[in-house]
Amino acid sequence: MKAEAFAPAKINLTLHVTGRRADGYHLLDSLVVFADVGDRLQFxxxxxxxxxxxxxxxxxxxxxxxxxxxxxxxxxxxxxxxDLNKVLPHGGGIGGGSSDAAATLRMAAKQGRTVSPDVALSLGADIPVCVAAQAMRMRGIGDDLTPASMPSLPALLVNPCVEVPTGRVFAALESRDNLPMPAEIPEFETVEPCADWLRNQRNDLEPPTTGLAPEVARVLDELDGTKAALMARMSGSGSTCFALYPTMKDAHFAAYEIGAAHPNWWCRATQLN
Known part of the structure; x- marks a missing residue:
């Protein structure tokens, strides 16, 4: 019997690099949410x-x-x-391939196959959180997941269609021992206080990525300049960036504005949860 699955975009609202293990794996502290845009698979x-x-x-x-x-x-x-319908730009920092793999593992589990968490982690650091496909605080090497309570976040995703190899980004990282997020993440009722809190957090991979790909810095500037934007940041190791807005109407207006100015960029207004 055929089965279908949705593989949503994974968005790192924060990404703090907090250390590096002896085996070379980086330690992270990241607040992850998922979009209502993504790839679709049929099995x-x-x-x-x-x-x-x-x-x-x-x-x-x-x-x-x-x-x-x-x-x-x-x-x-x-x-x-x-059959994979590829909607998400690959190499874009929004977990396209990881989310596809996670959707495949969820499908297999629904069909009665035993899939241990170790299997997901062995395939990639982002895959366990993508299997969960819900708001999570992700720590360690992607193996330490804690559910997070998040409101719906109207957002715009923009990718300048430039790939930045993750290895080069980590190699350009100046510090690998940075502060994590606060011990407790507040519970936000609406997007505005969430955006206020996020402004005081970081994506530690943003500076090396914008150094390697000035187009990403340009996207961030464009998002910051859109009407009603609450905050803008890069997701993952790039090159996709996001901005949060008070309403979906604001996000769609910003998508029209940026899409008209940059028709070759990938722009999607979306709801993050």
Whole structure:
């Protein structure tokens, strides 16, 4: 029987790099939410594993065992054909491939296959939080997850269609031992106090990324300049950035404004939860 799954964009509202283990893995403290925009997958059981990729960002996405959805299916012992409609820009800091893999693991679990958390982590640091697909505080190497209570956050996602390799970003990071977020994350009733609190937090990967890709700095400037923007920040290691707004109407207006000025950029007004 065919199955369908949604793989939402993962947004790092904060990303504090708090240390580095002896094995080279970086320690993080990140507040993660998910968008209502994402990739879509369809699974058709069969004897062999295969994948086809379509959609606006299909170019460059592997259709063999390099694909994270393929790796996830293989790890879960599922075989068949995967149709992946690629809506999210890959290499954009919003967990496109990780969310695809997580959606595959959720599908396999629903079909009765045992998928341990260790399997998800072995595939990538972002995959456990993407399996949860809900607001989380993510610490350690992505293995320490605590649910977070968040209001709906009207937002605009913008990607200048520039890929920044994560390895280069971490290599350019000046400090790997930075302060974490406060011990307790407040419970916010609306977007405005949430944005106020977020302004005092960080994405420690933003400075090295904007140094490597000035286009990302330009996106942040454009988002900051939109009417009613409450705050703007980069997600993950880039190159996607986001801004928060009081209402979805404000987010859609900003999407129109930036989209008209930069038709080659990827812009999506969305609700983050």
């Amino acid at each position: 058709t059981p069969g004897n062999d594993l295969s994948i086809a990729v379509t959609g606006e960002h299909a170019d460059g996405v592997p259709t063999d065992n390099r694909n994270l959805a393929w790796k996830a299916a293989q790890a879960a012992g599922w075989t068949g054909h995967i």
